[in-house]
Structures are given as C-alpha cells and as structure tokens.
Amino acid sequence: MSIVTLTIGGVDRTAYLTPGSVRPESALGNRGTCSFTVISPLAAGVPAFRPGDGEAVAVTNILSSAVVYAGTIDSVDEELLFDAEAARNEMRYRVSCVDYKQLADKRQVAESYSDTSAGDIFRDIVDKYLAVDGVTYTHVEDGPILELATFNYLPASQAFDEVCELIGYSWDIDTDRDLHLFERASNTAPFSLTVTSANWRRMRVQRPRDDYRNRQYIRAGTALSDSRSETFAGDGEIRSFLLSLPCGAVPTITLDSAAQTVGIGQVDTGKDWYWNKGSNVITQDASGTVLTSTTVLAVTYRGQYPLLVLAQDDAAIAARQTIEGGSGIYDAIEDASDIDDRALAEDKGRAYLRKYGVIPDIVTFETDADGLRAGQLISITVPVHDLDGDYLIERVTSQDVGGKLYRYAVQALSGESLGGWLNWFKKLATASRKKVIRENEVVLLLRTVEDTIVVSDALSVVSEAPETRVGYGRIGFMEIGV
Numbered sequence: 001m002s003i004v005t006l007t008i009g010g011v012d013r014t015a016y017l018t019p020g021s022v023r024p025e026s027a028l029g030n031r032g033t034c035s036f037t038v039i040s041p042l043a044a045g046v047p048a049f050r051p052g053d054g055e056a057v058a059v060t061n062i063l064s065s066a067v068v069y070a071g072t073i074d075s076v077d078e079e080l081l082f083d084a085e086a087a088r089n090e091m092r093y094r095v096s097c098v099d100y101k102q103l104a105d106k107r108q109v110a111e112s113y114s115d116t117s118a119g120d121i122f123r124d125i126v127d128k129y130l131a132v133d134g135v136t137y138t139h140v141e142d143g144p145i146l147e148l149a150t151f152n153y154l155p156a157s158q159a160f161d162e163v164c165e166l167i168g169y170s171w172d173i174d175t176d177r178d179l180h181l182f183e184r185a186s187n188t189a190p191f192s193l194t195v196t197s198a199n200w201r202r203m204r205v206q207r208p209r210d211d212y213r214n215r216q217y218i219r220a221g222t223a224l225s226d227s228r229s230e231t232f233a234g235d236g237e238i239r240s241f242l243l244s245l246p247c248g249a250v251p252t253i254t255l256d257s258a259a260q261t262v263g264i265g266q267v268d269t270g271k272d273w274y275w276n277k278g279s280n281v282i283t284q285d286a287s288g289t290v291l292t293s294t295t296v297l298a299v300t301y302r303g304q305y306p307l308l309v310l311a312q313d314d315a316a317i318a319a320r321q322t323i324e325g326g327s328g329i330y331d332a333i334e335d336a337s338d339i340d341d342r343a344l345a346e347d348k349g350r351a352y353l354r355k356y357g358v359i360p361d362i363v364t365f366e367t368d369a370d371g372l373r374a375g376q377l378i379s380i381t382v383p384v385h386d387l388d389g390d391y392l393i394e395r396v397t398s399q400d401v402g403g404k405l406y407r408y409a410v411q412a413l414s415g416e417s418l419g420g421w422l423n424w425f426k427k428l429a430t431a432s433r434k435k436v437i438r439e440n441e442v443v444l445l446l447r448t449v450e451d452t453i454v455v456s457d458a459l460s461v462v463s464e465a466p467e468t469r470v471g472y473g474r475i476g477f478m479e480i481g482v
Contacts, residue, residue: 003062003400006036008073009055016040016049022059024069025397026374032099034059034069039081040091047091051076057097058175061406066370068398068406070175071099100173103133104157111159112150118143118163122171122181125156135173139180143167170375189393190371192379203365205385212359213332214316216352220345221337222278222304224248229300234291239284245303246280248340252300253282255291278304307342311349313357332356361414363391368407372396378412389414 002019005012021037034057040047051073059069077094107129113121119142126137144167151159160171160181170187172180193200225245232241253260253273263271265283274283282299284291291297321328334352339345363380372378377390391412398408 003406004068005060005062006038007056007058007060008038008049008051011049013038013049013051020400022068023397023399024059025395026099027396028374028392028394030374031101032069032071032373033074034071034097034099036095036097038093038095040093042089042091050078050091051093051095057095061370063406064370067175068370069097069099071097072102074098074102100135100175100177101157103130103135103173103177104160105155106133107156108153109151109156109159110153112148113146114148115145116149117145118167118169119181121146121149121163122160122179125159126179129156130179134177135179136177137179137181139174139178139182141169141181141183143169143181172373172375184375185377187376189376189378191369192381193365194381195383199369200365200367203363203382203385205387206362206364207359208362209330209359211332211356213330213356214313214320214353215329215331216311216349216356217331217333218307218309218311218339218345218349218352219333219335219337220307220309220339220342220348222246222248222340223307223342223345224340225303225305227300227302229298232291232297232299233293234295234297236290236292239286239288239290241282241297241299243280243282243299243301243303245305246278247275247282247301248277248304249302251275251282254298256296257298275301304340307339307345309342309345309349311346311353313353316353316357358414361385361387361391363387363412363414364410366407366409370406370408372408372410378410380412387414 002014002017002022004017004022005014006017006022007013016038018037018039022034023036024032024034026032036059038051040049042048053073053076055073057069057071057073058067060066061068073095075096077096079092079094081090081092109125109129111125111128113124119140122140123137126135146163146166149159149163151162154162163169164171164181168184169181170184171182174180191197191199193203225248228245230243250262253262255272260272261270262273262275263269265274265276265279268274270285272285272288274285275281280303317328319328320330332352334348336345336348339348363385372393374393374396376393378393380387380389380391382388391414393410393412395411396408398406401407
C-alpha cells in the first residue's frame with residue numbers, strides 16, 4: 001500500500017505505483033526533483049499506459065493531503081519485464097521529474113527595464129513569456145527599484161537569479177505554478193525544533209572546517225581610478241585615440257577647449273565622440289572634421305584597473321592560534337568579476353568572513369511534518385547539541401516508509417557568527433550598491449518579417465516552320481550543317 005497518490009497528466013496512476021519508490025528532493029540552488037517507479041501491465045503487447053516527457057506530475061500525502069511534489073516528467077527509462085513461468089508480462093518505467101521552476105528555463109528573455117521595481121520586472125516577464133505555460137504571480141513582492149536591468153536573450157530563470165542576487169531576495173515557482181519573489185529573511189519554515197516540540201528524531205550535528213577561513217581575498221572585476229586627463233593631437237587621418245586605461249564612466253571631452261558631445265558607441269548617433277565601458281578607445285563621429293597636429297583633444301575620465309582586496313578577522317586568527325598553534329591563518333580566494341567597486345568588493349570579503357569565519361553546525365534530522373523546503377530558515381533550540389538560532393535548510397529528501405507514514409530527511413546549516421542567517425540576508429538586501437544589471441548593453445530584438453511578392457510578365461510565342469532540308473538543324477538563331 002502506498003501512502004501517497006500519484007497523478008500523471010491529470011490522471012490518477014497510483015494503482016501502478018511501486019510503493020516506497022517516490023523520492024522527492026529539494027536542494028539549495030537547484031531545481032526540485034522527484035523519481036518514482038510505475039509498472040504497467042501489457043494487454044496484447046500494449047502497456048495500459050506510458051508516461052511521457054513533459055507530462056505534469058503531482059504527488060500527494062494521503063494522511064495530510066499536502067502536495068509533496070509537483071512538476072513535469074524530465075526523462076523515462078522503460079524496461080520490459082517478461083517471465084513466462086511466472087506469467088509476468090509488464091512494462092516498468094523509472095521516471096525522473098523536475099519541479100515547475102523548470103518552466104523559467106524554457107524561455108529566452110530580451111527586455112530592458114529602467115527605474116523599475118524588481119516585482120514589476122518579474123510580473124512583466126511572466127506576462128510576456130511564462131503566462132502561456134500557466135505561471136501566475138500572486139506571491140511576487142514589489143522589492144527595491146532597479147535603476148537599469150538589461151536581459152539580452154537570457155533564460156527567464158537566469159534573469160530572475162540575477163535580480164535576486166542583486167537585491168538579496170529569492171524566487172520560486174510553487175506546486176500551483178505560482179511565482180514567488182520574497183525576502184530571504186522572511187522565508188521561514190512552518191515550524192521550529194525544540195527539546196519538547198516532539199516533531200523530530202535522530203538529530204546529528206557535524207562541525208567540519210572544510211570551508212572555514214579567517215582571511216578572505218576577493219578577486220573582483222575592475223575598479224574606477226581617480227579622475228585623470230590625457231591629451232592627443234591628430235595627424236589629419238585618424239579618428240580613434242587610445243587612452244592609457246579602459247574607460248569606466250562617461251568621459252568629458254574637449255577639442256581646443258570647446259566642449260564636445262559624447263555618446264555610447266554602437267548605441268548613440270549624432271554625437272561628436274563615442275566611448276564604451278571597458279574599452280580604452282575614443283572614436284570621433286564620421287561626420288566630424290579629422291583632427292590635425294595643431295588641434296588639442298583633451299579627455300578627462302575615470303579608468304578601470306584590476307581589483308584584488310583582502311578582508312581579515314584578527315580575532316578569529318588569534319583564536320585559531322590559541323587552539324592550533326602556528327599562524328592561525330586560513331586563506332581563501334573568491335572570484336567576483338561582476339564587482340567593479342572597491343567598497344563593494346571589501347563588503348563581499350567581510351560577508352564571506354561572517355558566513356565562513358566560524359566552523360559551522362551541519363544539522364541533520366528526520367521529521368514526519370510536511371512543509372519544509374530547501375532555502376527556508378528553521379529555528380532550532382536544542383541545548384544538548386549547543387544549537388540555538390536560525391538554520392538554513394540546505395536539502396530535504398522524503399520517502400514513503402512502509403506505507404504507514406511519510407518521512408523527511410533534512411539537512412540545515414548554521415549561519416554567520418554575528419546575528420545568524422537572518423541578519424546575513426538583511427545585510428545583503430540593504431547593501432549600499434548601485435542596482436544595475438548590464439548598463440552598457442543593447443537589446444537586439446529579432447523579428448521575422450513576411451511579405452508576398454507577385455511577379456508577372458507577358459509571354460509571346462512565335463511558331464516557325466520546321467527545318468526540312470536534309471542535313472540541317474535549327475537551334476535558336478544558328479543553322480548547323482552536318
């Protein structure tokens with residue numbers, strides 16, 4: 001007997017389900033998955049049913065009526081089971097599914113937004129790209145305003161990820177295909193764990209130091225230099241001039257002390273000069289008068305230079321020295337090529353130290369209560385394990401236990417040492433950084449244009465008498481003698 005019901009393509013297929021084979025799983029940073037096995041008898045060599053790629057799947061806990069999993073079939077592995085002696089003749093299907101977040105992987109987004117709230121960006125992408133697949137947005141919060149966000153043919157899921165990374169939020173598509181956008185700190189579990197809560201069993205705690213560090217390097221992208229000026233003279237031919245550093249902000253350009261108009265290359269037109277972020281080339285408009293050796297071109301700009309910063313926790317280093325001897329230093333380096341501001345790079349370095357600067361608690365436990373998903377914060381207060389705070393659920397797996405109950409295995413992680421995960425997420429969400437995604441990029445919208453062309457002409461036919469002479473043939477305007 002199975003303790004769950006299984007529907008495939010809207011049809012109840014529980015009768016074909018192998019009990020105990022349903023394995024839903026949610027993992028932080030990944031799509032939720034589910035696998036199960038169904039066996040279909042054959043009649044006249046034809047299976048009673050065959051699960052197909054893309055069909056909708058729903059798994060419901062009979063005891064609680066909670067939807068344990070919902071998504072679509074991603075792959076099917078089928079095997080013919082035939083045993084003449086046992087009169088067995090059936091087809092076994094091992095089915096793998098992915099949750100509804102996969103719907104946001106299917107569509108490429110080509111949009112640009114300015115001074116728009118994160119929520120309005122999400123809602124617009126749903127309206128234009130995902131609504132046709134049944135996605136709604138009842139639970140999308142407004143969130144902060146983004147100055148600029150440009151998505152040049154990116155999967156909707158990547159667009160959502162980039163917005164959330166910038167503002168410190170999370171997104172999800174639930175079992176009803178409803179899109180959620182929410183503050184990470186507000187994504188709390190429906191219950192907590194205490195010594196007396198009687199809703200958990202078999203708790204274990206590990207405290208590894210694999211990711212521990214007390215000195216953090218951030219290899220960022222490029223930072224802006226102080227304002228600098230460079231001058232150039234023409235030669236009567238060239239229209240492009242090389243700056244010493246790649247340009248990181250709109251330059252000020254004068255020609256013989258007269259102010260010049262400046263635009264973005266391949267974007268603006270009708271300007272005197274053009275620049276592009278990350279390029280050290282300044283180019284004159286083709287309609288401008290070519291510079292001669294007597295003219296003075298002056299460019300004032302802020303250049304870009306490679307950025308490497310270091311954050312260090314002296315107290316943590318001293319603590320490790322006391323315990324271990326030696327230097328007490330644990331180094332780590334992270335790449336963050338998208339950061340082009342020194343202060344933000346330093347903030348990220350300190351954030352890594354807050355997150356990984358303590359040896360973490362990795363808590364695993366079992367529960368029979370529904371409602372836990374990866375990404376939630378769960379409060380755990382169990383003094384015997386020295387646990388007291390908010391823990392981030394990293395993974396949830398579940399299974400049917402002997403047809404009597406549905407059990408969940410959960411893994412959760414402790415947060416940063418100063419205030420726990422709640423403050424970690426709040427600091428990320430309120431970081432004083434410019435909320436811009438790809439400010440120097442143009443969205444090229446591709447369109448297929450159809451038209452009908454009708455071509456007609458008048459055809460004149462002239463008949464001539466056939467050649468009657470022996471040994472001659474007429475081809476066009478020639479006579480050929482044989």
